[in-house]
Amino acid sequence: MGLTYIDAVVKHGDKAVPVRLLVDSGAIYTVLRRDVWEYLGLKPIQEMEFVLADGTVVKRQVSEAIIELVGYGERHTPVVLGESEDENLLGVVTLEIFGLVLDPFRRVLRPARMVLK
Helix, strand or coil: CCCCEEEEEEEECCEEEEEEEEECCCCCCEEECHHHHHHHCCCCCEEEEEECCCCCEEEEEEEEEEEEECCCEEEEEEEEECCCCCCCEECHHHHHHHCEEEECCCCEEEECCCCCC
16 A cells, blocks of 8 residues: 655645645544644644554644645645644545545545435
């Protein structure tokens, strides 16, 4: 299994920064490294606990930002305010907000099959 990255632009107010995001279909929220969210001036809205792959529980602040994905436009999404050692991740909530899913075989994003019942 390979890793899938996507280029994006994260925006807040009058600031924008290009980022390379690891698409992580196992992560609920999108994560931004400290240098990214500090540059943008994001402020915490709430603190949440997250469980890492090894079972470790960490606390992180959550905020909101605009994310632009080339070819898909831009959307408002929750983001985890990561630490310097955290990786920029594109999580499932943001993917769903865009109406996208990860195709794990081709390692690309594609439109989700939207069912309305």
